[in-house]
Structures are given as C-alpha cells and as structure tokens.
Amino acid sequence: MDGTLVDSMPTHARSWEAFTRRHGIDMSVAEVLARTTGRNGVECIRELMGADTPEARALELIAEKEAIYRDLFASQFREVRGVSDFIRAARERGIRCGIATAGDRHNIAFTLGHLKLAQAPDAIVGGDEGLPGKPDPALFLEAARRMGAQASQCIVFEDAPFGIEAARRAGMRAVSICTTHTAAELGGAHVIAQAPDFLDLANKNFLETLHA
Template sequence: MAENSKLEAVLFDMDGVIIDSEPLWSKAEQQLLARRNLRYSPQLKTVMMGLDSSEAVGFLIKHYDLKESVGDVVEERNQLIAGLFREFLRPMPHALQLVRSVHAAEIKTGLASSSPKELVDLALGRLNITGLFDLILSGDQVARGKPAPDIYLTAARKLGVSHESCLVIEDAPHGVAAAKAAGMCCLAISTSASEPELAAADRVVGDFDQVDLALLQDLVQHRIQRSQSTQKK
C-alpha cells in the first residue's frame, strides 16, 4: 500500500456502533413523553438518530408543541438514558473486537459521539473500554453537531492525521452525512437504519462480523486512489 494512500485513523460513532443503545434511547424518549401523557412514534427515531442532545430535544419540543425549555428537557432525557445505561447497556456484537484489532495495529482510534460527555464517559466506563481510544469527542465539545462535519474534522486535527486518511464508522444518516461532509471515507452499519437510508456511505454492511481491518484499509486506499486519478484528469 502506498505511503500516501494508507489508513491512519478509524473514527467510531458510539450509539448504535460501539454500544447497543438505540433501543434504550427510544425507551428513554417513550418514558419522557409518557410523563406528559404523549405517545412516542417510532418514526421519530429516523429523524432524531445521530443528532446531538439539544437538536434532538428541540425537534421533540417542536413536534409535540411542548411549552418547556430545551435545557430542562435535555437534562431530564439524559437522566432517563443514564439510568437505562446503568441497567441494560451492552456493546454491539463484534464491535469491540474490531476496535481492538485497529488499536493493536497501531492505527489511531477515535470516538466521535453526538451524545453529551457525561453519557459518553458513563458508557465507556461501564464497558471498561475508555483506554481503547486515542481520542474521545462528544457532541457538546464542538460548535455544530452532525450532520455538520465539525466533530470529525476536529477529531482528525487532534489526532494529527489528514481527513483523507480517516475512515468513519456510522449507523445513522446524519452521521454518514457528517463524515462525507468532512471528506472522509465512511463505512455504515445497517443495524439502526436501512441500507437505502445509508446509501451515501462508501460501503454499507449488515453487521460487524462482515468487517475486518483489511476491509477498512482497502476502502481508504481505493477512495484515495480514485480521488488522485480524478485530480490528474
């Protein structure tokens, strides 16, 4: 593999990629709405998935015409999901094996989550995997949340790698859009959204058992080579 076309960093989303939390988020939102005698609609999941806390709650407030502040509802929602994390949190099948293989290959690893820092710290601590990541970024540490590219561009800058040499692993359309807006290669896992919803990714797979380090390296190499060929024309 040419020196200028190699994988230098893998950036993982957290919810639905590292941890099996999307059903827990839906449960927290059901509880939040039930307290207000409102019914949760499963269709909301696709719209909200991958958004940071303030944007997701802002959408809920607008959708249900709630007369409450975003900050108050964010705090309540975070308390509900934290309780569910403590009781039910588990990793996504095969995800940690992939993280460990990337880490063992001395390729930089980053976690870039739309969730707030307190929840990211809670989740990684519960699974005892904080040390697997060279960098951990949360949604409240960047100016704009996904689908803006800020969190992935910040991760590349802090890791000291070019955006072209990064590969992002995502499960949500907003996350895929963020990765592509950052100019990065993106592998999507269709565990939370459908394959058509994730079609903007460079590759979509159904589960981590279809993914290994060689696939990640090949995706980045081929994408860089295509880009270089286009520039020469």
Template sequence: MKPSLIFDMDGVLVDNTPYQARAFQLLFRDLGLTTNARQLLRRLNGMPATDILKTVFRNPVPEKKLKEYASQREFLYRTLYWTKRRAMPGLLPFLEAARAAGFKIGLGTGSAPETITYIIDHLDLRRYFDVVVGKDDVDKGKPHADTFTAVATKLGAKPENCIVFEDAVLGEQAAYKAGMRVVAVASSLKEKDFQAPLAVIKDFTGFTPERLLELLEQQAQAPKPDKQRAQRQYMHL
C-alpha cells in the same frame, strides 16, 4: 499510510438506539406530546438531545427548559439501559486488530462527557481510542462536520484519510461534509437509508482491518453530501 478510524458511539459501539427511543417516548408521554420517538430518531439520531427536542415543539422553548428535558431523558435512558450495556458484537476483536495493525482511532459523538463515561468507561473501551471528542468539544454538533473534523485534527490525520463508522443518516452526511468516507453500521436503519457508504455492516462480526483496506480501493474519495437528502432530513431544523 493507513487510514485513521473515527467511531460514533451510540448505535456503533453499543446497540442502544431502542433504549434511547424508549427514553424519548417516556419523556414525550410526560410532556403530553404524541411524537413517535422511533420515527424521530430515524431522521435526527446523532444530534445532541437538546437539538432533537427543539423539533418536537410547535412554539420555541427556552434553552434552559430544553436542557431540563434533555436531563430528564438522560436519566430515563440510563435507568432503562443500566443492565443492558454491551459492546457491539465483534467490536472488541476489530478494535484490537486495528490497534495491532497501527491504525489511529478516535471517537466522535454528540454525547456529553458523563454520557460518554457511562458507555466507554463502563465497558473499558477508552483504552482503544487515541482521541475522544464529544458535545462539549465543538460549537456545532452533527449534522455539521465539526465533530469529525475535530477528531481528525487531534489525530493529526487528513480528512481524506479518515474512515467514519456511523449508524445515523445525519452522521453519514456530517462525515461527507468533513471530506471523509463512511462504513455504515445498520444497527437501527436499513441499507437503503444510507447514501453511499463503503460498506453496510449489521455489527463488527467478521469485519477486519484488511477488509476495510480492500473497500477503500473501491472508493477513491468521499462522496459529496446529498443536498436532497439533507433537505429532507433537516427540514424541521
């Protein structure tokens, strides 16, 4: 049986993390915060924006206010990224080859529906995905396993037969919690930042479904989540 493929969106389908970081940095400047957005996203990228924002305030902030800040950040991000939207190099040939080979393909992201539309519909990518799961479809986003578990359920796939493409440490840990294996996309992190992926790719150039099947034979089952890594990554949550 062919594995089912689950893709994160930001940093995987598109190389947009620098624009996400810039939007956060502009928001922080407006709020009088000195948090370094790039360093923050190195730890917490993949989580919903409201959850990321919770970590930068010394005192609790009402959920309504966090949503307002997240909306402001989203506006800044879309403005910065409007003319820059491009599929990750090699992505389209890989998706086309995977579809032709009969792989089931799902999208699992912490983004809201309008943000998903902003990327995948603008780039005409939705046609490649059998299932799309976003922030509104699960109770708990990454680093919890819910997003990837929901995609697998909708695909009718067993977790042990799912391969997740992730660019974030929290996303990798979420996949392992779901019992899935990972291909790391190092669009913003380095190879050493990841725990135990099947492979680390900069983008999809030259990557093929056949190569993925070869990698699966080298890792019989999903690694267990790294408790020390988890503690270090989530210590402010």
C-alpha cells in the same frame, strides 16, 4: 457511539417514549428518532419542543431524558457485536481511533465505563462541547483535528443517515454499520463498506483489505 459502538438505540427509543409521554409531546417514537438521531442535546429538545426553547431549559430537559436512558440501559448494556476486538485489531495495525458523538459527557463516560476498552480513544468529541450536531460535519472534523489527521485520511463508522451525511460533508470515507437502518438508507459514493456489525467486517478482512 450509540448504535455504532453499543447496541443502545432500542433503549434510546424507550427513553424518548417515556420522556415524550411525561411531557405531553404528541409524536411517534419513529418520528422522534428520525428528527433527533445525531443531533446534540439542545438541538434535539428544540426539534421536539420548539426552536425558541431557552438553552438552559433545553439542557435541563435533555439531561432528564439521558438519565432515563442510562437507568434503562445499565442492566442490559451490550456492545455492537465484535466492536472491542475490531478496535483492538485496528490499534495493532497502528490505526488511531476516536469517538465523535452527539452524546454528552455523561453518556460518553457511561459507555466507556461499561465497554472497558483496552486503550482509551485517541480523541473524544461530545455533543455538549458547543459544536453543531450531525449532519453538520463539525464533530468529525474536530475529532480529526485532535488526532492530527486530515479528513481524507479518516474513515467514519456510522449507523445513522445524519452521520453518513456528516462524513460526506467532512470529506471522509464512511462505513455503514446497519444496526438501526438498512444499507440503502446508509448509502453514498463515499461509503466503502456496509455490514450488520464489526464481526462481519472482521470476517470480511476489512482491515487487511484497507491496508492493501
């Protein structure tokens, strides 16, 4: 979702900067993102504040951080270029579409409320459902299960190394959306395409080539 459907990662970086400053965490934003992107909320807090952080406290803290993010991003919300049209084109070809994200239900509702997709996703799996975050494949496998698809039938669109690795562990093919990382950082034998955004994928006739 973040960095793949919506161009939100710079704002997540700003929210982490505000959060770490507020709580006296001496860590660069780059390191914070490297250690947390793709992980669920409890995992993120424990990465930054210690593995012994009680779950209730971790949930309270990640809720604080994500509220900062939503406040910042609401006025500058933007999708990754071409994603709405790409999803519409995929659906016209009978392709089911789901979201598997480490984001919680509040961020999912926030994102979908602003995106206003013509049709709701066929499955949504969030990071607050008790599943481990990426690079564990659990989120992707559960999304596939809810869509009634085998892992080998699925293609994961991802912007982060943990997500690309999770796709590999799930036995799924992947497409790298290079909004926040380079193509070299998002590579792998299972990666079938790389692009800066979905408009580029559409211009390369990705969906048509896939069906062929």
